[in-house]
Amino acid sequence: MRLSHHELIEVIKKTPLVSIDLVVKNGLNEILLGLRNNEPARNFWFVPGGRILKNELIPDAFRRIIKEELDTFLSFEDAHFLGVFEHIYRENFANEPGFGTHYVVLAYEIIMSGPLKELPDDQHHQYKWFKVESLLKNDKVHPNTKAYFTQSSS
Numbered sequence: 001m002r003l004s005h006h007e008l009i010e011v012i013k014k015t016p017l018v019s020i021d022l023v024v025k026n027g028l029n030e031i032l033l034g035l036r037n038n039e040p041a042r043n044f045w046f047v048p049g050g051r052i053l054k055n056e057l058i059p060d061a062f063r064r065i066i067k068e069e070l071d072t073f074l075s076f077e078d079a080h081f082l083g084v085f086e087h088i089y090r091e092n093f094a095n096e097p098g099f100g101t102h103y104v105v106l107a108y109e110i111i112m113s114g115p116l117k118e119l120p121d122d123q124h125h126q127y128k129w130f131k132v133e134s135l136l137k138n139d140k141v142h143p144n145t146k147a148y149f150t151q152s153s154s
Helices: 005-014 058-070 132-137 143-150
Strands: 017-025 031-036 049-051 080-089 101-111 124-130
Touching (some): 049 058, 080 143
Parallel strands (some): 017 101
Antiparallel strands (some): 031 124
């Protein structure tokens, strides 16, 4: 069940959101990042991901997010769970003043064996493969993305 714009704003003001982030690796051990279009984390390189919807089971959310973010299918069973992370932002998607966004994130690592199709541009307007060492040094890679490679989960 997707929320209306107004309903989502009310939820973000009052509760954390639960989401899935995808740490996508290729055969060269590079990480796929997209340059974010929207707040929070606008204009930062970030991993693909999305919110879990009300009454959506985690494996179903995983498959939907893979399809929406990468336009492909991967089995939930093939993903490696990295842990639970928290992302807290001063901003919100609507750019409304007075409240930020709090995510509880379930992070999963996936390996892409073949080439990716043309990727959607509603959340990210550019995509790039990064070596871990390179993304850790890049000021335009968001700290919450870097945390997948520098911290253990909560």
